[in-house]
Amino acid sequence: MSILINKTTKVLVSGMTGKEGTFHSRKMLDMGTNIVCGVTPGKGGITHLGKPVYNSVKEALAEHQIDACGIFVPSKFTLPAANEAVDGGINIIIAITEGISPHDSLKFISNAKKHNVMLIGPNTPGILTPEESKIGVLATEYVKKGNIGVISRSGTLTVEICYCLVKEGLGQSTIVGLGGDPVVGTTFKDIYMLFEKDEKTDGVIIVGEIGGTMEEELADYIANSQNKIPTVAFIAGQNAPPGKRMGHAGAIIEGGMGSADSKIKALTKAGVSIADVPWETGILMKDLLK
Amino acid sequence: MKLYEFEAKKIFTEYSIPIPTGSVYEQYNADRGRHLTNKPVVLKSQVLTGGRGKAGGIKPAFTEEEVRNGFKQLLSLRIKGLQARQILIEEQLDIKREIYLGYSILRSKAKIVFMISGEGGMDIEELARTRPEAIIKLSIDILDGFNKNHVESLIGKLGFDEKTTLEIADIARALYRIFTEYECDVAEINPLVITGDGKLIAADARISIYDEAVHKHPEYQKEEDTYTPLETRARKINLGYVELDGDIGVTGNGAGLNMATLDIITYFGGKPANFLEVSGRTYHKAKEAIEIILANPNVKIIFGNFFGCISRCDVIAKGLAEAIKSGILNVPLVIAMRGTGSVEGLETLKNAGVKELYEDDIDAGKRVVEILKTL
Numbered sequence: 001m002s003i004l005i006n007k008t009t010k011v012l013v014s015g016m017t018g019k020e021g022t023f024h025s026r027k028m029l030d031m032g033t034n035i036v037c038g039v040t041p042g043k044g045g046i047t048h049l050g051k052p053v054y055n056s057v058k059e060a061l062a063e064h065q066i067d068a069c070g071i072f073v074p075s076k077f078t079l080p081a082a083n084e085a086v087d088g089g090i091n092i093i094i095a096i097t098e099g100i101s102p103h104d105s106l107k108f109i110s111n112a113k114k115h116n117v118m119l120i121g122p123n124t125p126g127i128l129t130p131e132e133s134k135i136g137v138l139a140t141e142y143v144k145k146g147n148i149g150v151i152s153r154s155g156t157l158t159v160e161i162c163y164c165l166v167k168e169g170l171g172q173s174t175i176v177g178l179g180g181d182p183v184v185g186t187t188f189k190d191i192y193m194l195f196e197k198d199e200k201t202d203g204v205i206i207v208g209e210i211g212g213t214m215e216e217e218l219a220d221y222i223a224n225s226q227n228k229i230p231t232v233a234f235i236a237g238q239n240a241p242p243g244k245r246m247g248h249a250g251a252i253i254e255g256g257m258g259s260a261d262s263k264i265k266a267l268t269k270a271g272v273s274i275a276d277v278p279w280e281t282g283i284l285m286k287d288l289l290k
Numbered sequence: 291m292k293l294y295e296f297e298a299k300k301i302f303t304e305y306s307i308p309i310p311t312g313s314v315y316e317q318y319n320a321d322r323g324r325h326l327t328n329k330p331v332v333l334k335s336q337v338l339t340g341g342r343g344k345a346g347g348i349k350p351a352f353t354e355e356e357v358r359n360g361f362k363q364l365l366s367l368r369i370k371g372l373q374a375r376q377i378l379i380e381e382q383l384d385i386k387r388e389i390y391l392g393y394s395i396l397r398s399k400a401k402i403v404f405m406i407s408g409e410g411g412m413d414i415e416e417l418a419r420t421r422p423e424a425i426i427k428l429s430i431d432i433l434d435g436f437n438k439n440h441v442e443s444l445i446g447k448l449g450f451d452e453k454t455t456l457e458i459a460d461i462a463r464a465l466y467r468i469f470t471e472y473e474c475d476v477a478e479i480n481p482l483v484i485t486g487d488g489k490l491i492a493a494d495a496r497i498s499i500y501d502e503a504v505h506k507h508p509e510y511q512k513e514e515d516t517y518t519p520l521e522t523r524a525r526k527i528n529l530g531y532v533e534l535d536g537d538i539g540v541t542g543n544g545a546g547l548n549m550a551t552l553d554i555i556t557y558f559g560g561k562p563a564n565f566l567e568v569s570g571r572t573y574h575k576a577k578e579a580i581e582i583i584l585a586n587p588n589v590k591i592i593f594g595n596f597f598g599c600i601s602r603c604d605v606i607a608k609g610l611a612e613a614i615k616s617g618i619l620n621v622p623l624v625i626a627m628r629g630t631g632s633v634e635g636l637e638t639l640k641n642a643g644v645k646e647l648y649e650d651d652i653d654a655g656k657r658v659v660e661i662l663k664t665l
Contacts, residue, residue, distance in 0.1 A: 160547055
C-alpha cells in the first residue's frame with residue numbers, strides 16, 4: 001500500500017506539451033504512471049506521447065475520470081492552471097512549477113482549501129510511490145518499494161535520503177515532496193497523518209530544512225498523537241546564517257524564526273530521532289524498527 | 291527585494307498614507323525648501339536593514355550646524371556592515387503616541403497576517419519574543435480580502451476613540467492594498483505616530499517585495515547592498531551563492547543537498563566557506579562555480595558533492611574538468627558523485643587528474659577534513 005497515488009491513479013498533466021512537461025511525462029510513463037491525458041490551452045485535439053491533449057481541464061473531465069493532476073506550466077500560468085484543476089474537482093493537485101509569486105500561491109492554495117482539495121507544492125519535486133506511480137520529477141532509479149514514508153522539502157536531497165535508506169535495506173512506501181517555497185499547500189503534519197493511518201508504512205523520515213515553522217508544528221502534533229510510528233528527522237541547514245536565502249525561496253531564518261536548532265529541539269522533545277547527517281537517517285530508522 | 295524607506299514612503303503617498311514632509315539627499319544641501327530649511331529636522335540613514343536607530347542611524351538636528359555635521363556622520367556610519375549613500379531629511383514630529391501596524395505571511399497556514407500593537411517604535415521582532423501578548427494578530431485569507439469590521443474591532447481593543455480607530459483602519463486598509471498589489475513579504479509602519487494635535491503620520495516605512503514579483507515593479511529593482519561583492523557576482527550569472535566564514539569551499543547540485551553538505555563538513559569538524567548551488571538551469575556552470583568559490587581568499591580546499599538526477603553528473607564533471615584544464619584550480623579538490631551520469635562523470639574527472647574521487651559524501655566529507663589538516 002501507499003498514500004495518495006498508486007498504479008491505478010488516473011493522472012492528468014497540465015502543461016504536458018511544453019519542454020518540462022514532455023520530458024517529465026515521458027519519465028512518468030516509463031515508470032508506469034497511468035497518465036490518461038494532457039492539457040495545454042490551444043493544443044486541444046492533438047495526441048502527445050500517445051495521450052490525448054485538451055484545451056482545458058473542463059474538456060478533459062468531460063471525457064475522462066481524473067484522480068490527480070500534475071502542473072508543469074510556466075510560473076505565470078500556474079495560478080489559472082491550479083484554479084482550473086481545483087474548480088474542475090480534481091482531488092489531488094501537484095504543482096511542480098518553481099518561481100511563482102507567493103501571493104499567487106496564497107490564492108490557489110486558499111481556493112484548494114475551500115474545496116477540500118489536497119494541493120501539494122508549488123516548487124515541489126512531486127510524489128512517488130515506487131514501482132507504481134509518480135507525479136513530478138523525482139528520480140526513480142534510486143528508490144525501492146518498501147515500508148518507509150518519506151516527507152521532504154527538498155528535491156535532490158530527497159533522492160539522496162532514499163539512496164541512504166536503500167543502502168540500509170529500507171524501501172519506501174511513498175515519497176512526498178512538499179516544496180521549497182515559503183508558502184506551500186500541504187504541510188509535514190498533513191502527510192504525516194496519512195502515513196500514520198497507512199497500514200503498510202512502518203516508519204517515517206522527515207527531511208526538513210531551515211525557514212518557517214512546519215517542522216515545529218509537526219512536532220506539536222507528534223507529541224500528542226495517539227498512534228505514534230517510528231520517526232527520524234534530518235534538518236538541513238544547521239549551519240546556515242540568519243537572513244540568507246539558502247537556495248530555496250523558503251529556506252531562510254528570519255524574524256528570529258526558522259532555525260534548524262528550534263526545529264531539532266521541538267522534534268527531539270516530541271520523541272523523534274534526529275539524524276545529524278543524511279546517512280544517519282537509515283541507520284537510526286533500522287534501529288527503531290528492530 | 292527590500293525597498294529603502296524613502297521608496298516605501300513614495301508608495302505610501304500614492305496610497306494616501308500620510309508621511310512626514312521630507313526629501314532624500316545624496317549630498318548636504320542647506321537649501322531644502324520651505325518646510326525643511328531652518329526648521330528642526332530628523333536625518334535618517336537609508337540602509338536596507340533593521341536596528342538603524344540603535345546603531346545611531348537616526349539623528350535629530352535643531353541647527354544648520356547639526357544638520358551639516360549629522361549628514362557627514364551618517365554618510366560615513368556603517369550599520370551592520372552597510373553604508374548609506376542617501377540621507378532622508380524630514381520634519382520633526384510632535385509625538386504623542388506610537389503604534390505598530392504591519393502585514394506579513396503566516397507561512398504554515400498560507401495566510402496573510404495583520405499585526406497591530408500599541409507599543410510602536412520598538413523592534414517588533416524583539417517585542418514578539420519578549421511580550422508576544424502586546425501584538426494583536428488577525429489572519430486574513432487572501433481570497434476573502436481585507437475586512438474593515440474585523441480590523442476596526444481589533445484596533446478598538448487598543449482603546450482609541452472612534453475617530454482615531456476609523457483613521458487607523460483606513461491606513462490599515464491602504465497598507466493591505468500595498469501589501470497585496472505589490473506582492474510583498476512584509477509591509478509595515480513602525481511607528482505610526484499620533485501627533486500632539488491628533489494627526490496620524492507614518493514616521494517609518496518598511497516594504498519588501500517578493501523576488502518572484504519584483505519584475506512587475508522595475509522601478510524598484512536594484513542590486514541590494516545586503517549582498518557581499520562575491521554574492522552579487524554570483525547572482526549576475528544566476529548562481530545561488532552565500533558567503534560563510536570557514537575555509538572549505540562547497541558546491542553541489544540542489545539547495546537541500548548543499549545545505550546538508552555544510553552540515554556534513556561541520557559534522558566532521560570542518561568549517562564551510564560558502565554555499566553554492568548548481569542545479570536546474572545552472573548545472574552546466576560548474577566552471578563558473580569553481581571560479582567564484584576560489585575568489586574567496588579563505589578557501590583552502592573544495593568539496594563538490596553531487597547526486598545526479600535531472601542535473602546529470604557527467605555534465606557537471608565536464609564543467610569541472612574544463613575548470614581544471616584552464617588552470618584556475620589552485621587548491622585540492624575532493625569530489626563525491628553518485629546518481630545519474632556518475633560513472634561517466636567520475637571517469638571524466640579521473641582523466642582530468644582529480645585524485646580524490648568518491649561515490650558517497652560520508653567518505654568524501656571525512657577526507658576533506660583530513661586533507662585540510664595536512665595543508
